[in-house]
Each structure stands twice: as structure tokens, then as C-alpha cells.
Amino acid sequence: MPRIAFVNNKYVNFQKAKVHIEDRGLQFSDSVYEVAKVLNSNIIDLKFHIKRLKFSLSELKIKYNVDYKKISSIFSQLIKKNNLTNGIIYLQITRGTQSRKHVYESHLRPNVIIYTAKHKFNLPNKKYVGYKAITYPDIRWGRRDIKTTSLLANIMAANAAYRKGAYEAILIKDKNVTEAAHSNLWIVKNHSIITHPANSDILKGVTRTVIMALIKRQKMKLIEKVFNIRALYKADEVFLTGSGSLVTPLVKIDNVKINNGKIGPITKLLAKKYLDKIINASS
Numbered sequence: 001m002p003r004i005a006f007v008n009n010k011y012v013n014f015q016k017a018k019v020h021i022e023d024r025g026l027q028f029s030d031s032v033y034e035v036a037k038v039l040n041s042n043i044i045d046l047k048f049h050i051k052r053l054k055f056s057l058s059e060l061k062i063k064y065n066v067d068y069k070k071i072s073s074i075f076s077q078l079i080k081k082n083n084l085t086n087g088i089i090y091l092q093i094t095r096g097t098q099s100r101k102h103v104y105e106s107h108l109r110p111n112v113i114i115y116t117a118k119h120k121f122n123l124p125n126k127k128y129v130g131y132k133a134i135t136y137p138d139i140r141w142g143r144r145d146i147k148t149t150s151l152l153a154n155i156m157a158a159n160a161a162y163r164k165g166a167y168e169a170i171l172i173k174d175k176n177v178t179e180a181a182h183s184n185l186w187i188v189k190n191h192s193i194i195t196h197p198a199n200s201d202i203l204k205g206v207t208r209t210v211i212m213a214l215i216k217r218q219k220m221k222l223i224e225k226v227f228n229i230r231a232l233y234k235a236d237e238v239f240l241t242g243s244g245s246l247v248t249p250l251v252k253i254d255n256v257k258i259n260n261g262k263i264g265p266i267t268k269l270l271a272k273k274y275l276d277k278i279i280n281a282s283s
Contacts, residue, residue: 001083002014002015003015003082003115004078004081004082004115005017005078005113005114005115006074006077006078006112006113006114006115007019007111007112007113007114008111008112009112011077011078011081014115017113017115019094019097019111019113020097020111022097022098022099022100023094023096023097023111024094024095024096024097024098024104024108025092025094025095025111025149026094027100028102029148029149029150029151030060030062030094030095030104031062031092031093031094031095031148031149032053032056032057032060032062032092032093032146032147032148032149033090033091033092033093033147033148033149034049034052034053034090034091034147035088035089035090035091035243035244036049036075036088036089036091036206036243037087037088037119037121037243037244037246038079038084038085038086038087038088038089038116039086039121039278039279040085040086040279041079041084041085042278042281043072043075043076043079043089044278044281045206045207045210046068046071046072046075047068048206048209048210049091049206050066050068050071052147052204052206053066053091053093053147054066055146056146056147056148057093059143059145059146060095060146060148062093062094062095062110063108063110064093064110064112071091074114075089075114078114078115078116079116082116084116084118086118086119086120086121087116087117087118087119088116088117088119088243088244089114089115089116090113090114090115090116090117091112091113091114092112092113092114092149093110093111093112093113094110094111094113095108095110096108096109096110096111097109097111119244121244121246122245122246122248123246123271123275124247124268124271124272124275125272125275128249128263128268128271129248129249130249130250130251130261130262130263131166131167131168131248131249131250131251131252132165132166132167132250132251132252132253133161133166133167133168133169133170133180133238133250133252133253133254134160134161134164134166134168134169134170134253134254135169135170135171135172135229135232135253135254136156136157136160136161136169136170136171136172136181137171137172137173138153138171138172138173138178139153139156140153140154140171141153142200143200144178144179144200144201144202144203145198145199145200145201145202145203145204147203154181154182155181157169157171157181158181158182161181167248167250168180168181168182168183168240168245168248168250169181170185170232170253172229173201175228175229176226176227176228176229177196177226177227177228177229177231177232178196178201178202179196179201179202179203180240182242182244182245183205183240183241183242183244183245183248184196184202184203184205184207184208184240184241184242185238185239185240186211186238186239186240186241187227187231187232187235187236187237187238188235188236188237188238188239188264188266188267189231189234189235189236190236191220191221191266192221192222192223193215193220193221193222193223193266194223194224194225194227194231195208195212195222195223195224196224196225196226196227197224197225197226198224205241205242205243206243207241207242207243207245207246207247207274208241210274210277211241211247211270211274214270214273214274214277215270218269218273220266232253233253233254233256235258236258236259236264237249237258237259237263237264237265237266237267238250238253238258239264239267239270239271246271246274246275247267247270247271247274249263249264249267249268249271251263
């Protein structure tokens, strides 16, 4: 059965999916995107993805009417057509197609690309894995809160991590930790759970939003503040959150072991609570 994608109101063979060579997303990264997780063939946290999608489109002044029911229906159809159990759905909306120039025309029709892919999640109910990360300079542009496809700095960081046998790159700006190349980052210190404030220095992750609500529900101490690389190394626990990573423990950063190289209890608890929430919401 061929893999199916959705491009500009049509379901098409994945191998034949295409946009024009002068699409502004292709030439300028003039586009936004979302990646939603799929678990047991159910779309997870879609309402938060739609909310962030609307924000990104608005900030870039891309004129596209986001219809929740329509997007939800397309996502569901792609899950069925591709027989997807666990994986992700990728949605990209570009400003549209025009002759190449920096100034965009006002009448452009956005190009919409949606497809699914299989993904193996690091689940706490199976063999839960703690990973290594490296630190890397944060050289991204100044509006990291907009989820654009302009990800070259993230790619450089992620590949630097890969070359060193690490799962992720933790980004450092002026000696302070912002987030990771494709995840939000958290530390635990003296039972307090700490993460960077949601401002233009980070992307306000969907999983981050849900985890914050879970932390509050568990009556744990949550602190949003900027912290430095020393605090990162001295943390009792470190973990990542994201659509692909869910809640993923880090047990070594650069050459420093975290919690003696073991997954911490708070990380395990939050991972299990989040998985329970996903399963309950989709059942």
C-alpha cells in the first residue's frame, strides 16, 4: 500500500508530492510548521498545536484560515490511509509561490503540506532510556517563539551532538541555558522543577505546556527562570520534553554525569503521568 500525503487539498502518493520550485518556504524558509505525536493511532494534544500554529501564522502575517475540524479530519484520514499506530504528523504551511524576491506579495495563496511518519517513542512503561547530551552555542535568530522552518542553527547543533554520540544538544546563550536543539529542557534541584521562561528565547513547546499542568496537579514546585550552565551540571535530574521525545531523561551532559548516570525519580514520575494522560485521553 503506497504512502499517502496531503498537499493543497489533495491526497497524493508520498513519492509524487510536490510544490513549486519558487515556493517561499523552499527558498526563504518563509513558512511555519507543527509536529504532532500519534500514539495508538490517536492524535495527541492537537488543540495546543493548533493554538501555536495560529500564533506563528499571525506573527509572520501569513494569511491562512486555520480550521480545527478540517485539520483534525485530514490528520485522521492520513493516519488511516497510512495505517499509522505510533509516529508523528508533520504539517507545514508556506506563504506561497511567487517570483523570487525578499518582499512578498499580499495576494499569495499558502501551500499546505501534511504527512505522517513512523516514530519509536522512549516510553516509561517499556525499556526507559536515559541519554547523553552536549552543550552548544545558541546561534539561532531572535524569534525562537515562532515555529518556523528556518532551522539551520538547530541542525548544526543536532549534528554536532550526533557526531559526539549524543542524543541532543543543549543550547547556551551568554552562559545561560535556553533549551535544546529540538526539545525543551528541564532540571530538577532540591525537588524543584526548573525550566526557562516562555519568551522569545525559546519555543513554547506543546509537551512543555502539558507537563507544566501535570507538575502543578501533583503539587510539585515549578519554577520558570533562567539558569546557567553550572546549574545544569549540578542538577539532581535533567530531562527533555517534546513531541518526539515525550519526557526523555538525560543522564550525562558533556563529561558530567547527572544523578550518577541514572534516571531520576521525578523524571520517571512525570513520564508515567504524561503517558497515562495520553492513554486516558485517547481511550
